[in-house]
Amino acid sequence: MKSLKIFVLSVVMFFGIGIAGAHAVSPEVNGTASVGFFSNYVWRGQKLSNSYVIQPSIGISYKGFGASIWSNIDSDYDDKVEHTETDFTVDYSFSLEKLSFDVGYIYYGLEGAEDTQEFYISAGYDMLLNPTVTVYYDFDEGEGGFIVASVSHSFDLTSDISLNLGASASYNLRNKVMGYDSNGDEFSNFYNGEVSASMGIPVTEAITIEPVVSYSFPLSNDAEDALQAISDDGDDDILYGGLTITLSF
Numbered sequence: 381m382k383s384l385k386i387f388v389l390s391v392v393m394f395f396g397i398g399i400a401g402a403h404a405v406s407p408e409v410n411g412t413a414s415v416g417f418f419s420n421y422v423w424r425g426q427k428l429s430n431s432y433v434i435q436p437s438i439g440i441s442y443k444g445f446g447a448s449i450w451s452n453i454d455s456d457y458d459d460k461v462e463h464t465e466t467d468f469t470v471d472y473s474f475s476l477e478k479l480s481f482d483v484g485y486i487y488y489g490l491e492g493a494e495d496t497q498e499f500y501i502s503a504g505y506d507m508l509l510n511p512t513v514t515v516y517y518d519f520d521e522g523e524g525g526f527i528v529a530s531v532s533h534s535f536d537l538t539s540d541i542s543l544n545l546g547a548s549a550s551y552n553l554r555n556k557v558m559g560y561d562s563n564g565d566e567f568s569n570f571y572n573g574e575v576s577a578s579m580g581i582p583v584t585e586a587i588t589i590e591p592v593v594s595y596s597f598p599l600s601n602d603a604e605d606a607l608q609a610i611s612d613d614g615d616d617d618i619l620y621g622g623l624t625i626t627l628s629f
Contacts, residue, residue: 411440411629418622420612421452421464424526424550424558425572425596425603427611427618428464431456439469446471446484464491478506482514496521496557509533524555524566537579544578549599552606559606570599572607586628593621 415436421429432455439448452465471484482502489495497520504512509531516526530548537543550573552558554566561567578592596618598604607616 409440409442411438412626413438413629414624414626416622416624418620420618420620421454422594422596422618422620424528425574425598425607425616425618426559427607427613427615427620428452429454429456430612432622444473446473462491465489480504480506494521498522518555518557522555522557524558525553526555526558526571527551527553540582542580544580546576546578547574549573552603559610561602562605567602567606569602571603572596573599588626588628590624590626591621592624593619595619 418433420427421433434453437450448469450467454462454464457464466489468487469484471482473482484500486498496518498516498518500514500516502514504510512530514528518524528548528550532546535543550571552571553568556566574594574596576594578590581589583589598607598616604616608614
């Protein structure tokens with residue numbers, strides 16, 4: 381974690397200096413700062429906490445390039461409040477007519493586990509349900525892949541408030557970070573499905589509140605074995621929710 385913090389600070393300072401210079405001549409610089417409060421920390425179907433968590437993040441983008449830092453603070457980690465994870469992401473997004481693409485890199489800085497790293501590429505199509513497929517490859521601790529296919533749709537409830545519905549299904553490609561089957565082996569099989577509903581509520585032009593509720597469940601016996609072994613209390617079917625407050629600048 382110490383090496384990650386030094387690395388992140390160096391990159392953010394470098395990126396921030398470049399963005400600050402660009403901001404003087406271009407309005408295309410955008411940033412967000414947010415804090416989320418959730419009943420549990422759930423990642424790809426893995427329940428990684430047994431109590432509520434706080435998840436702050438900050439990100440900035442310029443002409444398709446972006447960088448962000450995200451953290452998790454567990455309210456009941458070894459019976460105390462503890463910072464358990466800091467992730468650093470850099471990415472580049474672009475569009476070709478109705479197709480949109482995003483390529484990036486994620487560094488997962490973890491407490492109580494080995495840090496790991498991923499590359500990913502995502503492709504989406506601008507049509508009904510906005511289908512998107514994202515392929516991740518963990519070239520560090522996981523030494524394997526992970527695929528997520530998702531759909532989403534938004535409904536305008538008022539001129540300012542929208543209801544956002546989403547669903548996803550994932551597939552594990554012998555990724556050690558995603559756990560092992562009943563024989564203790566890496567596996568390739570469907571992993572977890574998830575459905576969610578959220579609501580975007582603007583407070584001011586710059587501040588938005590977004591409540592969300594999600595339900596995650598295993599899609600195969602292999603995934604069920606893995607999720608029960610990894611999840612904090614052995615759960616594989618997980619209903620969780622929370623609230624995110626976002627400031628855009």
